[in-house]
Amino acid sequence: MARFTPVLVWLYVIIGTVLQVSAEEYLRPHSVSAADAIIFLLGVSEVTLIGAYFMHLKYEQRSLLIVALLPIVIIGALIAGILVSIVS
Amino acid sequence: MRKWNGRIPFYVGVGAEIWDIDLAEEETAPVVDEKPSTQAGFFAILAVLVVASVVLADLDSSSSVGFKLALSEIVIVWTSLLLIYFLFNRPFLLKAERARRVQSWAKRWLYTTNHKDIGTLYIVTALFFALVGGTLAELMRTQLETPNNNFLSALSYNQALSMHGLIMIFWFLSPLAFGFANYIVPLQIKAKDLAFPRLNALSYWLFAFSGLLAVTTFFLPGGAIDGGWTLYSPLTSTQFMPGPGPTVGFSAFMLMVGSVTISSVNFIVTMIALRGPGITFTKVPMFTWFIIFTIVQMLFAFPAILGALFMLIADRVASTLFFSAAGGAMLWDNLFWFFGHPEVYIVLMPSFGAIAEILPVFTRRRIFAKTAILIATFSLVVPLSFLVWGHHMFMTTLPDTEKLTFMISTIGISLPFDIIVVAFLMTLVRGRILLRTPMLFALGAIVVFIIGGITGVFLASIPLDVLFRGTYFVVGHFHYVMVGASVFGLFAAFYYWFPRMTGRMYNEVLAKTHFWTSMIAFNITYFPMFILLDMPRRIFTYSVPAWALPNFISTIGAYLFGGVQVIFVINLAYSIYRGAPSVRNPWKAETAEWEWDSELGDLGGPVQPSMSSSLPLGMGMSSLVPFTPTVKNLAPSEVVGRQTVTELEPNTIEMHHTSTRPITIAGGIAVGMFGVGLIGYDYLGLPFAVLGAAICGVALFGWAWDDLHGRFHIPEPLEVEKWPFTKISKMKLGVWSLIFSDIILFAAILTSDVYVRLSTASWPAPGTLHPIGLGLVSTLILLSSSPAAFMALNSIRKGDKRGLITWLAITLALGTIFDGLEFYEWSLLFASGMGPATSNALSTYFFTIGLHASHVLVGLLAMVYLIVKASKGGFTKENHEAVEIFGIYWSFVDAIWVFIFPLFFLV
Numbered sequence: 004m005a006r007f008t009p010v011l012v013w014l015y016v017i018i019g020t021v022l023q024v025s026a027e028e029y030l031r032p033h034s035v036s037a038a039d040a041i042i043f044l045l046g047v048s049e050v051t052l053i054g055a056y057f058m059h060l061k062y063e064q065r066s067l068l069i070v071a072l073l074p075i076v077i078i079g080a081l082i083a084g085i086l087v088s089i090v091s
Numbered sequence: 092m093r094k095w096n097g098r099i100p101f102y103v104g105v106g107a108e109i110w111d112i113d114l115a116e117e118e119t120a121p122v123v124d125e126k127p128s129t130q131a132g133f134f135a136i137l138a139v140l141v142v143a144s145v146v147l148a149d150l151d152s153s154s155s156v157g158f159k160l161a162l163s164e165i166v167i168v169w170t171s172l173l174l175i176y177f178l179f180n181r182p183f184l185l186k187a188e189r190a191r192r193v194q195s196w197a198k199r200w201l202y203t204t205n206h207k208d209i210g211t212l213y214i215v216t217a218l219f220f221a222l223v224g225g226t227l228a229e230l231m232r233t234q235l236e237t238p239n240n241n242f243l244s245a246l247s248y249n250q251a252l253s254m255h256g257l258i259m260i261f262w263f264l265s266p267l268a269f270g271f272a273n274y275i276v277p278l279q280i281k282a283k284d285l286a287f288p289r290l291n292a293l294s295y296w297l298f299a300f301s302g303l304l305a306v307t308t309f310f311l312p313g314g315a316i317d318g319g320w321t322l323y324s325p326l327t328s329t330q331f332m333p334g335p336g337p338t339v340g341f342s343a344f345m346l347m348v349g350s351v352t353i354s355s356v357n358f359i360v361t362m363i364a365l366r367g368p369g370i371t372f373t374k375v376p377m378f379t380w381f382i383i384f385t386i387v388q389m390l391f392a393f394p395a396i397l398g399a400l401f402m403l404i405a406d407r408v409a410s411t412l413f414f415s416a417a418g419g420a421m422l423w424d425n426l427f428w429f430f431g432h433p434e435v436y437i438v439l440m441p442s443f444g445a446i447a448e449i450l451p452v453f454t455r456r457r458i459f460a461k462t463a464i465l466i467a468t469f470s471l472v473v474p475l476s477f478l479v480w481g482h483h484m485f486m487t488t489l490p491d492t493e494k495l496t497f498m499i500s501t502i503g504i505s506l507p508f509d510i511i512v513v514a515f516l517m518t519l520v521r522g523r524i525l526l527r528t529p530m531l532f533a534l535g536a537i538v539v540f541i542i543g544g545i546t547g548v549f550l551a552s553i554p555l556d557v558l559f560r561g562t563y564f565v566v567g568h569f570h571y572v573m574v575g576a577s578v579f580g581l582f583a584a585f586y587y588w589f590p591r592m593t594g595r596m597y598n599e600v601l602a603k604t605h606f607w608t609s610m611i612a613f614n615i616t617y618f619p620m621f622i623l624l625d626m627p628r629r630i631f632t633y634s635v636p637a638w639a640l641p642n643f644i645s646t647i648g649a650y651l652f653g654g655v656q657v658i659f660v661i662n663l664a665y666s667i668y669r670g671a672p673s674v675r676n677p678w679k680a681e682t683a684e685w686e687w688d689s690e691l692g693d694l695g696g697p698v699q700p701s702m703s704s705s706l707p708l709g710m711g712m713s714s715l716v717p718f719t720p721t722v723k724n725l726a727p728s729e730v731v732g733r734q735t736v737t738e739l740e741p742n743t744i745e746m747h748h749t750s751t752r753p754i755t756i757a758g759g760i761a762v763g764m765f766g767v768g769l770i771g772y773d774y775l776g777l778p779f780a781v782l783g784a785a786i787c788g789v790a791l792f793g794w795a796w797d798d799l800h801g802r803f804h805i806p807e808p809l810e811v812e813k814w815p816f817t818k819i820s821k822m823k824l825g826v827w828s829l830i831f832s833d834i835i836l837f838a839a840i841l842t843s844d845v846y847v848r849l850s851t852a853s854w855p856a857p858g859t860l861h862p863i864g865l866g867l868v869s870t871l872i873l874l875s876s877s878p879a880a881f882m883a884l885n886s887i888r889k890g891d892k893r894g895l896i897t898w899l900a901i902t903l904a905l906g907t908i909f910d911g912l913e914f915y916e917w918s919l920l921f922a923s924g925m926g927p928a929t930s931n932a933l934s935t936y937f938f939t940i941g942l943h944a945s946h947v948l949v950g951l952l953a954m955v956y957l958i959v960k961a962s963k964g965g966f967t968k969e970n971h972e973a974v975e976i977f978g979i980y981w982s983f984v985d986a987i988w989v990f991i992f993p994l995f996f997l998v
């Protein structure tokens with residue numbers, strides 16, 4: 004890992020968080036769904052970077068990555084199932 | 092033998108025992124023989140305490156509940172303390188030599204970390220809970236024997252019903268299967284032990300104490316859980332189930348789930364990373380495969396129920412509103428059955444594994460289509476089991492399209508089961524069947540499973556289920572699969588592995604009698620339930636004349652079924668001590684557990700060449716093999732210092748480290764949860780909670796102490812076959828498996844938060860409830876601590892020990908400030924009169940933040956440990972895995988916060 008990579012990742016999550024708050028402050032009054040989408044996407048990208056660098060997934064054997072993604076699929080089913088039951 | 096020759100006050104003695112220090116150095120100090128007067132005094136005190144507790148338990152309800160509880164608890168605690176003391180230190184009634192052996196025996200079973208001992212403990216304890224659950228069942232059947240019976244009140248019936256279901260599934264079936272898994276799996280894959288032996292002991296003790304806690308609830312105010320084993324909401328609310336009893340019951344369930352989670356992590360790591368030489372995945376035996384499948388399902392299913400139980404207990408103890416908010420019932424249904432359906436396979440699969448192990452041995456054929464079975468199970472049953480839970484919700488308000496999807500997926504999941512059953516049958520067709528008892532039970536299980544499975548497919552069809560839902564037809568279905576397939580399969584395992592576990596052979600005549608009588612009694616009990624397809628389940632009495640006869644027959648069957656289990660117990664008890672000595676491989680099986688050399692070989696004992704590969708026909712019990720000495724696995728082993736020493740064969744000993752920490756931690760947690768359940772009902776709740784936390788904290792500290800001082804050694808694994816994780820250490824695999832289940836836990840909880848929010852009419856806009864500035868600051872602080880932890884790792888990689896300590900200290904400081912800010916915001920809310928019960932918004936907020944903050948707290952404690960170890964020079968350039976593992980965990984906790992922060996502060 005290059006010497007500055009952790010610093011760059013750190014800067015990204017810090018700036019990302021500030022952007023999230025700005026989206027809430029300045030965008031949300033105009034469009035709730037746009038603000039929420041931006042906040043969500045920023046969050047996902049931050050988590051991806053934390054997982055890749057600070058949890059070292061980028062440097063581990065690939066098989067671990069596959070296993071790390073597996074629960075996400077199963078959670079997808081759980082989330083979908085639960086949230087669908089509200090709609091009724 | 093270490094000894095403190097009886098002159099030290101007993102509370103110091105008990106404390107020293109638990110803390111595991113040597114008070115006296117003389118290893119051979121003689122045991123002081125007691126004067127008769129001391130013994131008499133002991134028994135007098137004990138008698139007074141027993142009488143007192145009986146009287147207290149019987150005090151009429153007019154006396155203060157708090158007073159009664161206080162006294163009876165003091166009695167219980169003192170009785171146990173006295174018993175522990177005398178068990179360990181006073182040779183009362185016994186000659187010194189005998190007393191020493193009793194002491195050694197007790198220490199072996201209380202402090203063991205050996206997978207075989209723990210397996211034995213699991214099996215024995217599970218049988219005890221089967222007795223409890225079975226008694227409850229007989230009570231229910233007695234009540235239902237005749238119409239309009241009043242043997243049990245409605246309330247007692249409901250309690251018996253609910254606890255029967257919970258105890259049988261969670262404290263009998265799964266633990267029994269895990270007893271075998273503990274014992275057999277490491278042998279089958281030639282691992283020396285499980286990956287984390289102390290965690291294994293912790294799982295066992297959490298299981299045992301949680302079961303006892305569950306049984307105690309019958310005697311607490313409010314009684315036991317009485318809303319069915321499915322714990323449907325709102326029946327579980329304090330409105331319908333008042334009192335501390337049910338809360339303690341839910342806590343017990345939660346502890347059991349914790350135990351399962353810990354052992355799943357332990358097993359998955361063992362099976363992936365500790366396979367011995369030559370055990371590649373293609374060589375893994377069927378039983379181990381099915382345990383792998385079970386574990387994978389456990390890792391994914393149990394966190395959902397863990398989350399649900401957290402929320403339920405918070406609802407009852409801290410007045411959060413998850414399941415009393417609008418839609419709470421559906422939320423519980425979804426979470427419970429997302430876990431519940433995989434759970435029914437979790438109790439089935441170990442039994443299938445045993446059957447798949449037994450069939451080829453007793454037909455002298457390889458199992459038919461092994462690959463097809465494995466692929467069908469792994470790629471269809473395991474993933475699909477998470478996609479069918481809605482078939483338990485056909486009568487709820489689930490949208491129709493979703494119901495249809497669940498109906499199709501359920502029919503889909505029966506297909507791989509067809510493959511398995513057909514493969515089992517083909518193995519039989521092609522083989523020469525030897526009807527010894529394990530085979531009989533295996534065949535019985537298959538036949539019964541076919542009936543149970545077919546009735547299940549009926550239930551999976553929405554139109555039929557509308558008719559059968561909530562009737563005895565369903566009760567018939569799941570008892571055919573759970574008792575018929577799961578329990579009979581495990582009976583098969585019992586007889587099959589009995590010679591391996593005890594070195595003796597069971598009595599074949601008694602065993603066959605046990606099979607035939609059980610099979611007949613089983614069908615007499617449960618077949619009438621298919622006829623009762625219009626009788627609602629869970630009713631405590633009935634007056635319809637047509638239901639009388641089937642119910643009567645079923646009750647007679649239940650008495651028979653219970654009664655004939657005595658044959659089994661007698662056979663076991665007799666054969667363990669008096670059975671004919673068995674040869675090493677009486678069934679001439681090919682799997683590694685029968686070779687014995689995985690444990691004998693490297694201990695320098697006599698290694699017998701593997702003798703069975705040629706598959707000779709005609710299995711005599713002992714005639715063919717010249718090897719005779721009994722292998723004394725259940726022989727009393729000595730406890731010397733911190734090791735158990737078992738004499739397996741003449742000149743062959745096995746040594747294993749013991750640890751006092753697991754039992755103490757589990758005991759502390761159980762006491763603490765008991766206290767938490769009482770909070771709000773009894774002034775003793777808080778002291779008990781604090782006492783439990785203190786015991787647990789001290790024991791955890793002791794665990795860290797042991798590690799810092801190298802007082803516990805895990806058997807060095809051979810670590811040969813690790814595909815597909817060749818480059819990943821077992822610690823790292825362990826922490827990742829834990830993180831996977833934690834991801835599901837948080838997903839379940841955050842989804843519930845969103846669910847509650849979407850079902851609530853109005854929700855406060857961002858910024859009105861929680862100050863965004865404060866949230867932003869704490870987020871930035873937490874997110875900065877991850878890189879700090881990363882820098883710590885970077886430092887020690889370069890061998891910079893100062894840098895390591897500095898960066899760890901920075902991480903610690905940031906984490907502490909973060910938790911401080913969270914609690915600061917809590918205090919602001921409390922100060923303005925707001926709490927978890929104020930609104931749905933605050934209820935989800937307090938709960939979720941609290942759970943996350945406690946994750947942070949765990950990380951902070953871990954950091955203190957790391958800093959202490961680092962300052963003692965415990966980490967080097969080459970050896971610093973704990974730092975890396977910690978960093979992964981810590982960053983995971985940060986990553987979760989990245990979802991929590993916007994959810995509560997920004998959207």
Ligand code: HEM
Pocket residue numbers: 321435436438439482483501502504505508543544545547548550551552556559560561565568569572573577
């Ligand atoms: C071919 C496989 C199976 C199918 C298609 C199937 C289907 C179903 C369905 C649709 C129900 C819901 C019935 C209702 O409540 O109206 C049900 C209930 C149940 N099944 Fe199965 N099942 C199968 C195998 C099993 C197995 C292997 C077990 C356990 C070892 C099991 C245990 C249960 C239990 C415990 C319930 C009752 C839950 C309750 O208390 O409400 N099933 N099954």
Ligand SMILES: [Cu+2]
Pocket residue numbers: 431432435479480482483
């Ligand atoms: Cu199901």
